[in-house]
Structures are given as structure tokens and as C-alpha cells.
Amino acid sequence: QTTRRFEFNVEWKNVTRLCSTKPLLTVNGEFPGPTIAVYEGDHVEIKVTNRVAENTTIHWHGVKQLRTGWADGPAYITQCPIRGGKTYTYKFTVEYQRGTLWWHAHYAWQRATVYGALVIHPRMPFPFSTPIQEEFPIIFGEWWSSDVGKVEAEMKNGAGPNSSDAYTINGLPGPLYPCSNKDTFIKTVEHGKTYLLRIINAALNDELFFAVANHTLTVVEIDAVYTKPFTTSAIMVGPGQTTNVLLTANQVPDSSGAFLMAAWPYLTSVFPFDNTTTAGFLRYKNTKGDKTKYPPKAPSTFAPEKYNLPKMEDTKFVTKFNYKLRSLASPRYPCNVPKTFDKHVVIVISLNLQDCPANKTCKGYAGKRFAASMNNQSFVRPALSILESHYKKLKGAEYSTDFPEKPLKPFDYTGVDPVSENLNPKFGTKIMEVEHGTNLEIVLQGTSFLNTENHPIHVHGHNFFIVGMGFGNFNATKDPAKYNLVDPPERNTVAVPTGGWAAIRFKADNPGVWFIHCHLEEHTSWGLASGFIVKNGPKPSQCVLPPPDDLPSC
Ligand code: C2O
Numbered sequence: 001q002t003t004r005r006f007e008f009n010v011e012w013k014n015v016t017r018l019c020s021t022k023p024l025l026t027v028n029g030e031f032p033g034p035t036i037a038v039y040e041g042d043h044v045e046i047k048v049t050n051r052v053a054e055n056t057t058i059h060w061h062g063v064k065q066l067r068t069g070w071a072d073g074p075a076y077i078t079q080c081p082i083r084g085g086k087t088y089t090y091k092f093t094v095e096y097q098r099g100t101l102w103w104h105a106h107y108a109w110q111r112a113t114v115y116g117a118l119v120i121h122p123r124m125p126f127p128f129s130t131p132i133q134e135e136f137p138i139i140f141g142e143w144w145s146s147d148v149g150k151v152e153a154e155m156k157n158g159a160g161p162n163s164s165d166a167y168t169i170n171g172l173p174g175p176l177y178p179c180s181n182k183d184t185f186i187k188t189v190e191h192g193k194t195y196l197l198r199i200i201n202a203a204l205n206d207e208l209f210f211a212v213a214n215h216t217l218t219v220v221e222i223d224a225v226y227t228k229p230f231t232t233s234a235i236m237v238g239p240g241q242t243t244n245v246l247l248t249a250n251q252v253p254d255s256s257g258a259f260l261m262a263a264w265p266y267l268t269s270v271f272p273f274d275n276t277t278t279a280g281f282l283r284y285k286n287t288k289g290d291k292t293k294y295p296p297k298a299p300s301t302f303a304p305e306k307y308n309l310p311k312m313e314d315t316k317f318v319t320k321f322n323y324k325l326r327s328l329a330s331p332r333y334p335c336n337v338p339k340t341f342d343k344h345v346v347i348v349i350s351l352n353l354q355d356c357p358a359n360k361t362c363k364g365y366a367g368k369r370f371a372a373s374m375n376n377q378s379f380v381r382p383a384l385s386i387l388e389s390h391y392k393k394l395k396g397a398e399y400s401t402d403f404p405e406k407p408l409k410p411f412d413y414t415g416v417d418p419v420s421e422n423l424n425p426k427f428g429t430k431i432m433e434v435e436h437g438t439n440l441e442i443v444l445q446g447t448s449f450l451n452t453e454n455h456p457i458h459v460h461g462h463n464f465f466i467v468g469m470g471f472g473n474f475n476a477t478k479d480p481a482k483y484n485l486v487d488p489p490e491r492n493t494v495a496v497p498t499g500g501w502a503a504i505r506f507k508a509d510n511p512g513v514w515f516i517h518c519h520l521e522e523h524t525s526w527g528l529a530s531g532f533i534v535k536n537g538p539k540p541s542q543c544v545l546p547p548p549d550d551l552p553s554c
Contacts, residue, residue, distance in 0.1 A: 001093075003043040006036055008058065010082075010105075010114065011051040017143050017172075018165060019179035024113045025052065025105070032139050032171050032202070033103070033116030040098040040123045047089045048082060055081030058090065059106035060118060061240060062223055062492045065461055067545045068092045069387050069512030072460055074106040076381040077515045077531060080388070080554035081107050088552050097463075098122035099224035100198040100242045102139070109152040109521055112144060115202040120224060127332065128220055128229055130246055135196035136187055138210070140237070140263055140278070141168045142203045155525045158354060158362050158369020162522075167203060167263060167278035174262075174279035175298040184295040185280030186258070189249040191287075196220075197245050201237040204521040206274065207266040207454050207495060209317075210235050211308030212282060213259040217245040219325070223491040225463065226328040233308045236266055236318050238456035240493035240519035249284065256296040258283040260307055267454060267498065268312050275312060277304055315498060318454070322469060322495070329487040337465040337488055338439035338505045345432070346406045346443045346474070347374045348413060349457065349496065349518065349528060351450040352422045354378075370450075371526050372518070373425035375404045378527030379517075382429050384554045387513040390533055391544060401433040403530055413447040414472050414499045422449045431513075431530055436537030438508045441467075443474050444494070445501045455523065457502075458493040461514035461534075464506035465490050471500035479503070493519055508534045511544045 013029040014021050027033035038044055050056050059073030071090040072078040082088045098120045105114035117137045126132065142164035144151065151162050166173040169185040189195060197217070201208055211217070211234035218231045221244035229246075237243050253259060258281040268275045279298050310317040329335035354371040356362035362369035371378045382389070382398035389397035411421050434440065442464075444457050467483040483503065496502045517529035536543040 001041060001043055002039065003045060004038050006046045008046055008048040009051050010048065010056050017180065017183055018145060018177055020145055025110055027114060027116065031113060032141065033114060035117040035119060035137065036103060037119040037121065038094055039121045040094060043093045045089055045091050047087060049087045050082045050084055053084045055083055055107055056105055056110060057081050057107045058103055060090065060092065060101070060103050062101035063092060063094060063118070064097060064463070064510060065092055066095060066510055067543065069461065069544060070547050070551055074460065074515045076383070076385050078387040078513060079385050080552045082552050086552060088550055089548070091548060094120050097224045099221045100200065100244050101224050102200045102202060102242060104202060109148045109204065111202070111521070112142065112148040112204055115139070115141065117198060117200060119198065124332065127226060127328065127330070130194055132196045132246065133193040135198060137170065137198045137200065139170050139200045140203050140208055141171060142166070142205070143168050143173055152525060154363065155522050158364045158371065160364060160370060161205070163274035164204070166276060167208070167274070169263065169278050169280045172280065175295055176277050176279050176302055181295055186283050186295055187280070188283045188285050190285045191249055194246055194248045197247055199235065199237055199243045199245060201239050201241055203239050205239065207236060207238040207456065208263045209266055209310050210237060210263040212247060212261040213307040214251045215247055215259065217247055219243060219245050222325060222489060223463065223493065225490040226333055227489065228326040228328055228487065230324045232321065232324070234310055236321050238454065238493060238495040238519065240456050240458045241491065241495070249282070253284045253287050255288060257287040258296045260298065262304060262307055262309055264304055264309060265312060266318060277302065319497070325489040326487040327490050335487050335490065337467065337485055338507055339485055341439045341441035341505060343434060343438055344441045346445060348407045348445045348447060349374055349455050350422055350447045351523070351526070352378070352425045354424055371425055372523045372528035374528065374530045375407050376425045377403060377430050377530065378425040378427045379529035380427050380429050380527065386431065386531065388547070390513055391547065399429040399431055401431060401533065403430040403432045405432065412473060413445055415448065422447070425527070427527065432532040434508050434532060434534055436509060436511055436535050436542050439505065440508050441503060441505045443501055443503045444496045445474055446496050446499060448499055454495045454498045455528070456493050456495050456519040457516065458519045459514065459516045461510045461512055462506050462508065463490050463492050464504040466494050466502055467505050468503040469497055469500065471497060474501040474503070508532070510534055511536045511542060
């Protein structure tokens with residue numbers, strides 16, 4: 001087994017975008033951060049040194065962390081933060097997964113700028129016949145002209161959503177934003193070659209559509225799991241999700257020598273979310289366009305639909321796209337979806353309005369503050385990591401294992417706004433606890449309260465299978481009959497359909513404490529989160545490994 005070592009220095013770096021310069025929190029001064037590339041089966045050690053005054057942690061999003069929860073990263077769930085001047089080395093083995101994942105800070109809203117790709121090269125040859133000549137990452141992010149720390153603080157106090165100032169591709173907004181022509185991502189390709197695009201949505205708050213003019217994309221992998229390949233004009237990728245696609249450079253460009261690639265949001269919804277477009281270019285080598293100046297200009301009247309991008313709010317496209325995502329389910333890469341389950345949980349994921357505390361003024365809506373909840377429990381992080389409290393069996397731990405496994409009082413979630421049902425969720429730190437090896441089925445039920453959004457729900461420490469999805473209220477007698485138990489997609493983040501539900505299944509066999517939350521950062525700040533403990537199994541190989549010596553203390 002090879003050990004691969006990396007060093008991450010969390011430090012400030014002045015970065016200029018949209019004609020304004022501001023200090024960004026970065027890793028090693030890079031924005032986006034460095035790519036971590038390893039091979040399946042490798043042991044990985046990343047020494048993280050915090051060179052700033054504020055706390056930090058790093059999460060390896062999608063890495064299963066088998067028995068190594070101490071290296072997972074979410075602050076106060078599996079570790080206390082790394083304080084200024086301190087170092088913590090994350091150690092884990094990358095097993096039973098291969099493809100594109102990513103890493104990001106998991107403290108406050110630091111992931112706005114602290115993120116990068118995590119590539120796991122397969123041990124076995126790529127299972128598809130198309131030869132790949134080259135690969136490159138496409139990482140979506142958001143650029144905030146204001147201080148994200150302040151935005152977060154306001155949201156935590158229940159203020160409404162706030163938009164970023166631009167979307168970015170590999171940190172670059174592109175020519176459709178003011179002052180950004182030189183900050184445009186351009187990839188040079190050669191005619192006839194096939195490229196693997198490792199697409200990551202690291203944006204804080206938006207599901208995005210992505211397309212490349214005149215070219216099709218063949219999806220081959222999601223969240224570091226191979227899929228049955230299918231060709232599409234565009235993809236939808238939610239925050240936290242990754243998608244690998246193949247693109248063959250088989251077009252003849254016009255005099256610009258390049259084709260536009262672009263991403264814009266799927267939902268803009270009730271609130272005035274950012275509905276702008278980030279763009280970059282595929283530039284063909286050895287075409288006459290080589291002589292023209294780069295970057296090529298974006299068309300002055302930009303009509304995204306002309307460039308393969310679905311229209312905003314195009315839920316039909318998203319539904320069809322999701323339906324096409326299937327596990328490979330081949331002899332070498334079998335689909336291990338649990339055919340039955342031991343425990344069935346229904347989680348209503350909701351935005352809420354909370355009475356404003358006396359003697360305060362709330363910036364939310366109608367004098368109230370915004371909150372968000374799972375089964376009406378709005379998650380509050382404890383002051384000591386839950387994994388540490390659990391592992392050391394500490395008395396007086398600030399969490400309890402009585403998370404309600406179904407909504408207290410079912411109602412029509414996606415009908416008319418059931419306002420009264422959504423007032424005043426309870427704040428607290430309630431999580432679930434399951435035996436090692438429990439086959440869990442969780443139905444994630446969206447609501448139409450305040451808005452209808454597609455919530456990207458992320459589970460730490462496990463992949464899961466999306467066995468069913470639908471609109472309206474989940475029907476416990478009819479819907480399970482339509483489940484896909486043959487080749488359902490396997491992921492770590494599911495975009496629960498707007499105005500609907502998703503059912504996921506997995507074997508909870510990784511002992512530890514695992515966070516589960518909406519990957520829209522504003523919703524996590526409002527409390528759309530919970531977690532679960534998987535108890536140690538009877539065998540030593542089914543137990544959490546002891547904590548590392550340098551584990552930060554609170
Ligand atoms: Cu990518 Cu808990 O997050």
C-alpha cells in the first residue's frame with residue numbers, strides 16, 4: 001500500500017475578481033485549492049496547518065472514511081476545529097471507490113473559497129470502450145464581493161437568502177460578468193480527441209445546469225461511482241455532487257476557433273437568487289481562430305438556450321436526467337442496494353419561520369426569523385465533537401439520540417403552504433443511533449413551504465442508493481412498488497426533487513458519527529441537518545479506530 005502525503009496551509013491570499021480585490025481564505029494560496037490525486041487503495045495523509053486566526057477544518061467530501069471518522073472533518077460532529085497556528089493530519093485510506101470527489105472546509109462558510117478536486121484513479125482499467133486522451137476538472141463556485149463571514153452571521157440570525165455576485169468555473173467568472181474577460185476559463189482541445197471532464201459543484205447555494213455549445217456530454221460516473229453511460233446535451237449538478245462526462249472534440253469551430261461552455265442555475269424560485277451565467281471556452285488547437293485574440297468574446301445578446309443550456313426552472317429536464325442515472329451493475333461493479341430494510345425513517349426537510357426572540361429584531365420575513373429543520377428539529381452544533389463524546393462515553397454530552405424517526409404530525413407537505421405547521425421548529429442536537437449493519441431506508445420529503453427548492457441532501461461516511469423519487473407526498477403503500485432495486489444510482493448527495501420526495505437505502509456499516517445535511521449552505525446555517533451514530537459491530541474490524549494523537553481539542 002502506497003502512502004501519499006500532502007501539505008495544506010490554510011492562509012489568506014489577495015485575489016481580484018470583478019475588478020475588486022479582497023483577501024480570500026485559501027489552501028496554499030491557490031484558488032480553487034490544489035487537486036489531490038491518489039490511487040484507489042492508497043493511504044492518504046494530509047497535514048493541515050492553520051495559518052490564520054479563525055478556526056478551520058477540512059472535509060473529504062464523499063470519501064467513505066471506513067472506521068476513520070476522526071478524519072471526516074465536519075466541525076463539532078467528528079472533530080473540534082483546528083485553531084489558529086495548529087496542525088492536524090487527516091489520515092484515511094481510499095477504498096472501494098474511484099472517480100471524482102472533492103474536498104472543502106467544513107467550518108462556517110469557509111467552503112466559499114476553500115475547496116478543490118479529489119481524484120481517485122482506478123486500480124482497474126476504465127470500464128468503457130472510449131479511450132480518454134486527457135482529463136481536466138470543471139469546478140463551479142461562487143464569488144462573493146461581500147465578506148462571506150458577515151453573510152453567514154446574518155443568516156444564522158435568521159436573515160433571508162443573499163446572493164453571490166458571480167458563478168465561477170475553476171475560480172473564473174468568465175466574460176458575461178463585468179470586468180472579467182481576462183478571468184475566463186479556456187481549455188485548448190485537439191480535434192478528434194476525447195476528454196474526461198471532472199465536474200464538481202462547489203457552489204454554496206445553487207444547483208447548476210452545464211453545457212458546451214454544439215457538443216454532447218456522455219455521463220459515465222457520479223459521486224465517484226460508475227454509471228451506465230448515456231449521452232445528453234446538458235447536465236444538472238447540485239452542490240456537493242460530482243459528475244464525470246466524456247466529450248469528444250468533433251466539431252468545426254467558426255472564426256473564433258472556440259465554443260462556449262456555460263453554467264447557470266436550475267432554480268431561481270421565489271427569492272431573487274442569482275440568475276447569472278458563468279462561461280468559459282473550448283478552444284480548438286490549430287484552427288484559424290488561433291490567430292484571433294483570446295478570450296473570445298461572449299455573444300452580446302446571450303441566450304443560454306442556444307448553447308444547449310436548459311431553461312431555468314426546467315424541472316422536466318431534471319426529472320428525465322435523474323431517471324437516466326443508473327448504476328453500472330456489472331459483474332465487476334455490482335450494485336449492492338439492500339433488497340429489504342431493517343429500519344424505515346421519514347425525514348421532512350423544511351424551511352421554517354421562527355418567532356423572533358423578545359428584545360431582538362429579526363431580518364427574516366414578517367418580523368420573524370428564518371430557520372430550517374428535519375422533522376421540525378433545527379440542528380444546533382454542540383460545543384464538543386459528537387464523535388469524541390460518543391467514543392469516550394463522556395457524561396453530559398450535548399446531544400441526544402432521540403431524533404424523531406417520522407414527522408410528529410403528517411400533513412400535506414407539498415400542497416398549499418401549511419404555514420402553521422412550519423412555525424417554530426425546535427432547536428437542539430438530536431441525532432439517530434443504529435446498530436452496525438442496519439439496512440436503512442430514509443424517505444426525504446420536501447415541502448412547499450416558503451419556496452420549493454431542490455434540496456441536495458448529503459450523507460457523510462456512506463454512499464446510498466436512490467431507489468425512488470417522485471412529486472407530491474410520499475405514498476407508503478403505492479410508491480415502494482415502483483422502486484428501482486436493480487440498478488439505482490449510488491451517490492453521496494441526492495437532489496430531492498422540488499415539491500417531492502426521494503427514497504434512499506444503504507447499509508449503515510461504517511461505525512462512527514455521521515453528519516447528514518442540506519448542501520445548500522444557507523439551509524445548513526438555518527439548521528437543515530442532523531446526524532446518526534453507527535454503533536461498533538461485534539468484530540474488532542467493525543469498530544471505530546482510536547483517535548489520532550493530534551486530534552484537535554475544543
Ligand atoms: Cu460537502 Cu458535510 O459536506
